Amino acid sequence: MAQSGRLAGHVAIVTAAGQGIGEAIAKTFAREGARVAVVDLNRAEAERVAAAIGASAFAIEADVTRTPVVDAMVKAVVERWGSVDILVNAAGGFHRLAPITDISDEEWDKVITVNLKSTFLCSRAVAPLMIERKKGRIINIASGSGIAPNPYAPTYLPYGAAKAGVINFTKVLGRDLGQYGITVNAISPGTTATPRVVKVRDAESMKRIAEQNPMRALVQVEDTAEAALYLASPEARYVTGVNLNVNAGNLM
Numbered sequence: 001m002a003q004s005g006r007l008a009g010h011v012a013i014v015t016a017a018g019q020g021i022g023e024a025i026a027k028t029f030a031r032e033g034a035r036v037a038v039v040d041l042n043r044a045e046a047e048r049v050a051a052a053i054g055a056s057a058f059a060i061e062a063d064v065t066r067t068p069v070v071d072a073m074v075k076a077v078v079e080r081w082g083s084v085d086i087l088v089n090a091a092g093g094f095h096r097l098a099p100i101t102d103i104s105d106e107e108w109d110k111v112i113t114v115n116l117k118s119t120f121l122c123s124r125a126v127a128p129l130m131i132e133r134k135k136g137r138i139i140n141i142a143s144g145s146g147i148a149p150n151p152y153a154p155t156y157l158p159y160g161a162a163k164a165g166v167i168n169f170t171k172v173l174g175r176d177l178g179q180y181g182i183t184v185n186a187i188s189p190g191t192t193a194t195p196r197v198v199k200v201r202d203a204e205s206m207k208r209i210a211e212q213n214p215m216r217a218l219v220q221v222e223d224t225a226e227a228a229l230y231l232a233s234p235e236a237r238y239v240t241g242v243n244l245n246v247n248a249g250n251l252m
């Protein structure tokens, strides 16, 4: 178990840590000495990531869209490690592209719930612990789609709406919790070739993004993980309410 590092002694919860950006964040935080709860709907993937990290991680199977499940997940972390210093809300995403006329009520609710409501539920569950100790970091994984439609590829309406919600949720909660020494920030990654995204985005739009954005690059999961590390680190103690773009200039 790492005893040193920029997050030594800190306890972190990372949701959707079974793959993609969440996995990279969990591993980066562990590398820097944090103890990490690897939370995912998919038990096998959460266990794989926790095993790769070692003794400073444990896997929790949880659907972070369900209040009792979220509350039990936070309770399990507190029982094991005493408290929670850092929460990363990475659960989200979308699984298809569709025009407004094809989007049912159920589909709308599902996308808003996994991207936005989960962020609320997890933040609400850790807030009393952080308020009591007058310290804490909440990091929400938003998206460029929450700022504006992607200039090089389609943006999926419910996702764009949910992530815009996540960005303003970050500012309002950051203002409300600032008095307790808690920071709340968002990161908006650019399109990243995670297992889900390579299924949902056609190769042509991935290519357009990579070849036409200002830096002519696709960001990698590690780019977002290092940004999350900064926001979790002691150096960022007075950085709150920001939405940090990690997108090779895809959107500004």
Ligand SMILES: NC(=O)c1ccc[n+]([C@@H]2O[C@H](COP(=O)([O-])OP(=O)(O)OC[C@H]3O[C@@H](n4cnc5c(N)ncnc54)[C@H](O)[C@@H]3O)[C@@H](O)[C@H]2O)c1
Pocket (backbone or CB within 6 Å): 015, 016, 017, 018, 019, 020, 021, 022, 039, 040, 041, 042, 045, 062, 063, 064, 065, 089, 090, 091, 092, 093, 094, 114, 118, 141, 142, 143, 144, 188, 189, 190, 191, 192, 193, 194, 195, 196, 197
């Ligand atoms: N990949 C990108 O291009 C990109 C860009 C911008 C923002 N993001 C955001 O980053 C986050 C992670 O996306 P990704 O592409 O790295 O991940 P991914 O879709 O590859 O993996 C997501 C993980 O989340 C888990 N998950 C899904 N629903 C869950 C739930 N209800 N409770 C707990 N776990 C759940 C899945 O089992 C999976 O392991 C999302 O919020 C996404 O919107 C991704």
